[in-house]
Amino acid sequence: MTSKIVPVIMAGGKGTRLWPLSRSSAPKQFLEFLGEKTLFQKTLERVSDRKLYSPAIVVTNADFRFLVAEQARAAGAALATILLEPVPRNTAPALAAAAIVAEARHGDDAIMQVLASDHEIDAGEAYFDCILKARDAARDDHLVTFGIAPTEPATGYGYIEIGEAVGNGAHAVRRFVEKPDRENAQAMLDQGGYLWNSGMFMLPVGLFLSELRQYAPAVLDAARSAVEKARHDLDFERLDEEAFARAPDISVDYAIFEKTPIAAVVPSPFRWSDLGSWDAVWKTGKRDEAGNVADGSTTLLDTRNSLVISRDIHVAVQGLDDLAVIASEDAVYVGRMEDSQDVGKLVKHLAAAARTSKLTETHPTSYRPWGGYTSVLNGERFQVKRLFVTPGKRLSLQKHHHRSEHWVVVRGTAEVTIGDRTMSLRENExxxxxxGEMHRLANPGKILLELIEVQTGSYLGEDDIIRIEDEFGRG
Known part of the structure; x- marks a missing residue:
């Protein structure tokens, strides 16, 4: 048993609504938008008070496991465990598995707080006041959700109609409302008594599992079997695929909250956004006198109420209003701010064409358990990459059948093994x-190691890697 809140962070989403920065292999929770921390790292920061919280349980998928581990390490956040979903099954099965793990570790009277890893939240006094109210309401046998005070007739959120007070600053949930059209959203704001459904929860573990047993037994049975048959892998717990795949694909809202009579909501006045579109990013950013939000290498002239972000090239915008201009290393999005809710339609169009499908899937920067690499230049029979290796990490001992490589150290110290020789390389070496030669790269230093890698050969694909030895369990 623990008197502390057990955080459960949901970090498996693959949304592309913030394309071109967000891709299916690099979703928004792991990217830096307007600042030097990712949304996932900001979420970890909100549960870092060890007087209030136990170490977090993170639920993600296998593709993001090393991103989660590395970003937690960089943030200095100790995690209880990382649960890997073998197949996507929505939030009810994921939370059922997390609750079973929390019960085993902390007892059935533990309280777990469910957080999305991709929300932008002003975690000030008002936020933590709501956290304590929700904790106390959960201790009084309620399944608690957080309802955000609406600031506009938003159509991208579900709504909660609040009922009578149940104590501890919480109210009974009268009903949940699906995402409305603008007319109905405005009507709810005019009437009052409605809140945005934030998708954050405070749940008594034993009671939540009991409600699952009553209202979604197939979800609970599949999750329990998946946890019992889970396989330990480095810092991760791989839920059993066959068992987890039997779980219905259903959200916790549909499975439990719309059925249970013990749902409660804490009205929450803090600033919150799910950052589901570029106009939402603009609204949360720091605007200049002309209403613009800019980040990266940008110049704005005679431009108003616009969002301009660049991750590589310099972007100059002149004489335009109400635009979103987003430049990644390999693609640029330009659209009216009012249309940015529909970027998903554009992404589907790009994904359907062979020429542009990769732009929706992979990012020029790819992350690995040891660091990662950025693609700089591609040509016929050659490509150039920037490698970065985390202090204390090393790549697998490997060889390539079809390519040779040249490494130039830009920053830090590299420990290089080629055949039976091991050497140290410093900057500019x-x-x-x-x-075909066996080789390995390691960073023995205390700062990030950066190299330029030039590959030449007849085939340069990532699958031309023969791993002889790998401490991360990759074949």
């Missing part, structure tokens, strides 16, 4: 790795 280089080495050549012949095709």
């Amino acid at each position: 280089s080495v050549y790795i012949p095709q």
Whole structure:
């Protein structure tokens, strides 16, 4: 048993609504938008008070496991465990598995707080006041959700109609309302008594599992079997795929909250956004006198109420109003701010064409358990990458059948193994790795190691890697 709140962070989403920065392989929770921390790291920061919280349980999928582990390490956040969903099954099965793990670790009277990893929240005094109210309401046997005070007739959120007070600053949930059209959203705001459904929860573990047993037994049975048959893998717990796949694909809202009579809502006046569109990013950003939000290498002239972000090239915008201009390393999005809710339609169009489908899937920067790499230049029989290796990490011992590599150290110290030789390289020093030669790269230092890698050969795909030895369990 613990008197502390057990955080459960949901970090498995693959949304592309913030394209071109967000891709299916690099979703928004792991990206820096307007600042130096990712949304996932900001979420970890909100549960870092060890007087209030136990270490977090993170639920994600196998594709993001090393991103989660590395970003938590960089943020200095100790995690209780990382649960890996083998197949996507929505929030009810994921939370059922997390609750079973929390019960085993902390007892059935533990309280768990469910947080999305991709929300932008002003975590000030008002926020933590709501957290304590929700905790106390959960201790009084309620399944608690957080309802955000609406600031506009938003059509991208579900709504909650609040009922009578049940104590501890919470109210009974009268009903949930699906995402409305603008007319109905405005009517709810005019009437009052409605809140945005934030998708954050405070749940007594034993009671939540009991409600699952009553209203969604197939979800609970599949999750329990998946946890019992889970496989430990490095810092991760892989839920059993066959068992987890039997769970219905259903949200916790539909499975439990719309059925249970013990749902409660805490009206929450803090600033919150699910950052579901570029206009939402603009609304949360710091605007200049002309109403613009800019980040990265940008110049704005005679431009108003616009969002301009660049991650590589310099972007100059002149004489325009109400635009979103987003430049990643390999793609640029330009659209009216009012249309940014529909970026998903554009992404589907790009994904359907062979020429542009990769732009929706992979990002020029790919992350690995040891660091990652950014694609700089591609040509016929050659490509250039920037490698970055985290202090204390090393790549697998490997070889390539079809390519040779040249490494130039830009920053830090590299420990390079080629065949039976091991050497140290410092800034501005280089080495050549012949095709077919066993080699390994490591960072023995205390700062990030950066290299430029030039690959040459007849085939340069990532699948031309023969791993002889790998501490991360990859084949």
